[in-house]
Amino acid sequence: MVQLYSSRNVLSQTEALDRIAAAGYDGVEGCWLNFEDPAAFRKELDLRGLAMPQAHVPLEMLENEFGRVIDLTKHLGIYTVIAPWLPEGERPSSTDGWRNLGERLDLIEGKLRALGLRFAWHNHDFELISLPDGRTPIDILLEAAPGMDWEVDVGWILRAGQDPVRWLTSYAGRIVAVHLKDIRPDTLEEGWADLGFGESDWSDVFRTLRALPRLAAHVAEHDAPLDFSRFVSRWKIAHDRLSVLRRDRSFEGFTHVTLKVRDLDTQLSFYERVMGFREMFRLPNEDCSVFLVYLRINDRQYLELFPGAIGEQAPNPDARGYQHICLEVADVDATVETLRARGARMCLWRNDLSGIYEVNGTAITMGRDGNRQSWIKDPEGNRIELMELNLAGMQYGAMAARLSTSIR
Template sequence: MDRKDFLKMSGGAALGMALASCGAGGKSTGNRGTIKNLGIQLYSLRDDLPKDPKGVLKKLASFGYKEIESYEGANGMFWGMSNTDFKKYMDSLGLTIVSSHCDHKKDFERKAAEAGAIGMKYLICPWLGKQRRLDDYKKAAEDFNKAGEICQKNGIRFAYHNHDYSFRVQDTQYPQDILMKNTDPALVDFEMDMYWVVTAGQDPIEWMKKYKWRFKLCHIKDRKKDTPFKEGEPNQSCIVGKGSIDYKPILAQAKNLGMQRYILEQEAYEKAPLDCVKEGAAYLNNLVF
C-alpha cells in the first residue's frame, strides 16, 4: 500500500494541552546541544526521487543532511541500485544510510541481510493501522519480536514508526502501551514521529520518560499554527521551524531519554519539496537547545 493512501489523521481535543506541555515540560538541564548528524526520510521527496535518485541524494547532501532513511519505492529500498552500489554512491556524497521503512511481512530475511551487509542500523515498520481489537496489537507485537530476531541475526535492529492512532485511547487503553509492553527491548525499538504524537494530543517528552531508552529514532516535522484538530483532517504538517511545535525543549531532553537518530520528514508542501527540506535542514542544523 502506498503510504499516501493511509496517512489519514483523526483529531484530538487536547491540542492546546499537547502543545503547551511540549513547550513547558522540557526545560533544559543546561547542557546546550545541537543535532550532530541530521537525517531525512526519503519519503519527503516521494515525487522527485523516482525520477532522479542520484540527483536528489546529491542535493540532500548539499543541504547539510548526513544520514538517510529510505523507504520501499517501486524500485526497492535502494532505488534501482544494489545495496552495495547504493552505499558506494552514498559514501561518495558523505551520506550514510542508517535505516529504511519496509514491509516486514514480505521477503524480510533478504531485506535484513542486504541491510546488514552495508552496515545499516535499522529496518522499520512504517504503518500498522488502527486495529479492531486490543488483542490485535498484542499479535502485532509478537510479529515485531519475530522481525527483531531476524534483524538481530543480521547485525541490525527492528523498530516501529507510529502514527496518531496508537496514542489515542482505544477501549480504555493506549495501543502504544500494548506495543511497548509486549515487545522485547532486546529486539525491538521505536521511532517516535513527534508530529503524530502531538496530533493525538500527547506530550512526546512524557512518553520518552515513560519508556526511557525505547524510542531510539524520531521523525521531526512541524504542524501548522492555528489549525484545529479534526477527525479525518488533511495532513497539517509544514516546514520545520514555521509551525506550532516547539522542538527546543523536546530535543533538549530527548538524548538523555535514549534518542539517537533525528530524522526530518516532510509530508505536506508549501512550496517545492526540495525547497521545503532545504529550509528544514537550515533550521535544524542551526537549532541550539
C-alpha cells in the same frame, strides 16, 4: 539525516540525494523506494558521502521476504530496521489484536537481533489513540515486544493532539530515533510544516531529547513538501539552532552590531565588496525608503546598517560607529525576569527613535523582523537589545532561503 520518503512526489531519488548532500547532511533514512537495486543505490550514496544506517521496511517484507531484508542491510549498510506503518485495513481493533501484532514483531526482533541488527517501530497517530480498555496500541506493542526499539514520530504525536514530552519521557530507554516535523493546518502541504515553521513550541522537546540515553538519530521528514530544497534547508537551520539553545543560560551570544551611516551606498559597497559580507534582507520605512540593511557575517552573526547619520564627520573616537549591542536569548521572558531581579530596568524606544527610556515593566515588544525583543541601558547609557529569534522570522527565513538557493 533525511527520510527519503519526503522527496517521493517532487524529485527523483538521485536528485534528492544531491540536494541532501549539498545542504550538509551526512546520512539518509531509506524506504521502499530504494530497495529495487540496493547495490546500485549504495554506489549513489557513496558518491555523495552519505550513509544509510537505518531504513523503513514494510511489515509484509519482514515477515515474508526476510532473506531479502538481510540482503538490503548488507548492501546498504543498514543497522536499524524500522517497521514504518500498517495500512488501515490491517490495523487491529482490540487489545488482543494489538497484542498478537506485538508478538509477531517480537519474533522479527529476535531474528534481527541474532544477526546483530536492531529493530524498531515507527508510529503514526493511530497507535496513540486509546482503546476501550484505556490502553494505547503503542503501549501494547512495546510491552509484547520488549526487545523492540521505538522511532518516535513527533509530528504524528502533535497531529494526534498529544504531548511529545510525555511519550519521550515515558519510553526514554526504548527510543533510538525521532522524526522531527511540525504541523500547521493552514498550509497547502496536507497540514504539515517544516521543523520550527509550524505552530509548535520545540524548546521542551529538544531539552527532553538531549536526555534520552539511546537516541542515535534525528531524522528530517516532511510528508508532503512542495519544495524539497526549502524543506531540507529550513529543517537544518532550525535543528542546528534548537539543538544548542538552552533555557538555563541567560544569553546565547552576540547576534549583530549596528552602525548608523551617512552614505548607505558607499558603506554597502565597502562591507560587501571589501569585507565580503552579504546582504540578507532590508526593511523599509512607510515611505518605502530604507529603514535598515542586514548583512551576513555568518549564520549567527550580522551587521546592521541604518542610514540617516547626521554630520559631515564621524563622531569623536569614544562614540565612533556604535549604535547598540544585541544579545540572543533563548527565552526573552525568562531573561528579562532574571535581569529585573538583579535590579535592571527595561527600556522602550522613543517614538522618534532618538533614544530609549526606562520603564517599570518588561518592555517586551515584537520587532519589525518578527522577533520578540526588550532593551536595557548600561550605566553610561549604551543600548543593549535582547532578542529571541523566531524561526519563522526574517533572519532564519533568509538563512534557509540562502541554503535552498545554493543547493538547487
